[in-house]
Amino acid sequence: MKKNFGILPDGTQATLYTITGGGLTATVTDFGAHLVSLFVPDRNGNVDDVVLGYDDANGYLTGNGAYLGATVGRNANRVKGASFMLGDTRIRMSANEGENNLHSGPDGFHLRMWNLVRRGPHFITLNLVSPQGDQGFPGKADIYVTYSLEKDGVLRIRYDGICDRDTVMNMTNHSYFNLAGHHRGEAAMKQELILPGRFFNPDDAENIPTGELRSVDGTPMDFRQPKPIGRDIDCDYDPLHLQAGYDHNWEVFCSPCAILRDPGSGREMAVSTDCPGIQFYAGNFLNETGKGGISYGFREGIALETQFYPDSVHHSEWPQPFVKAGEHYHSETAYKFSW
Numbered sequence: 001m002k003k004n005f006g007i008l009p010d011g012t013q014a015t016l017y018t019i020t021g022g023g024l025t026a027t028v029t030d031f032g033a034h035l036v037s038l039f040v041p042d043r044n045g046n047v048d049d050v051v052l053g054y055d056d057a058n059g060y061l062t063g064n065g066a067y068l069g070a071t072v073g074r075n076a077n078r079v080k081g082a083s084f085m086l087g088d089t090r091i092r093m094s095a096n097e098g099e100n101n102l103h104s105g106p107d108g109f110h111l112r113m114w115n116l117v118r119r120g121p122h123f124i125t126l127n128l129v130s131p132q133g134d135q136g137f138p139g140k141a142d143i144y145v146t147y148s149l150e151k152d153g154v155l156r157i158r159y160d161g162i163c164d165r166d167t168v169m170n171m172t173n174h175s176y177f178n179l180a181g182h183h184r185g186e187a188a189m190k191q192e193l194i195l196p197g198r199f200f201n202p203d204d205a206e207n208i209p210t211g212e213l214r215s216v217d218g219t220p221m222d223f224r225q226p227k228p229i230g231r232d233i234d235c236d237y238d239p240l241h242l243q244a245g246y247d248h249n250w251e252v253f254c255s256p257c258a259i260l261r262d263p264g265s266g267r268e269m270a271v272s273t274d275c276p277g278i279q280f281y282a283g284n285f286l287n288e289t290g291k292g293g294i295s296y297g298f299r300e301g302i303a304l305e306t307q308f309y310p311d312s313v314h315h316s317e318w319p320q321p322f323v324k325a326g327e328h329y330h331s332e333t334a335y336k337f338s339w
């Protein structure tokens with residue numbers, strides 16, 4: 001199924017596609033390859049939309065920059081000083097957060113029109129050609145994102161790409177989940193989270209990793225046992241003060257690398273990925289008017305972004321987001337729902 005999702009200021013028509021499978025229904029738009037909605041049953045069979053989004057394509061243009069449901073690339077999260085060395089070449093990106101680069105700059109992939117490649121009842125593949133020099137990155141990159149709904153409640157997002165020069169590929173999806181339903185108007189703080197990761201990246205005041213990989217042991221960052229997100233979020237702990245709550249990268253230690261549960265509805269989401277890191281952002285700065293005019297406020301959605309560690313371009317000791325010319329980039333993340 002497809003429908004009109006609005007006309008952009010440049011006259012381009014955006015489309016919203018619906019896919020179904022595994023007990024789930026999702027909508028995805030070609031504008032920014034956003035995940036717009038995701039309908040999941042609860043333990044009583046009532047279906048709710050569990051991701052935050054906007055009513056039409058223009059909402060994604062005029063929103064307050066929260067990246068609701070966004071496909072982020074070429075490089076997710078931050079680059080200190082908006083510049084780094086790729087081999088012998090200095091790469092310069094736009095500084096869009098102070099001196100630093102966030103989510104590849106003002107011209108993010110979530111603000112581009114993607115092309116429909118293929119779709120079926122259960123999947124959709126969209127393509128973007130990112131030209132040489134795009135966002136400061138070398139090479140022309142041909143990038144694909146596929147959303148599929150699979151048996152047993154799985155939403156899988158796959159990223160594929162190839163570039164004609166050595167470059168960076170670190171794609172993620174920036175959906176905010178509220179397993180009680182996006183429209184509940186309540187913070188997701190009672191929802192329980194498990195993050196098996198033993199280490200996280202403390203950040204400086206600009207949200208850039210200090211380089212330390214710190215053990216979660218004995219800290220409010222320890223989610224190895226299920227814990228309501230709100231339990232420790234306002235604890236007296238420097239990394240929480242600096243980022244106004246959880247907004248950090250955890251190592252991906254095993255599969256699943258995150259489990260989110262809503263005791264109220266009985267919904268659960270288990271995240272598995274081939275990425276080395278997962279950013280848990282608790283919506284500390286959320287302030288958007290979303291689908292159906294619903295206000296999404298403080299901590300009303302939880303982002304779990306699978307990725308290379310933030311600013312990994314400056315840390316050769318961490319897994320590296322570089323791909324060689326002609327090398328196939330592939331990454332995927334599965335979000336498995338039960339209820």
Ligand code: BGC
Pocket residue numbers: 065066067077207247248279281285305
């Ligand atoms: C970052 C947050 C940021 C959010 C929206 C997340 O990936 O870690 O600091 O506020 O994206 O841009």
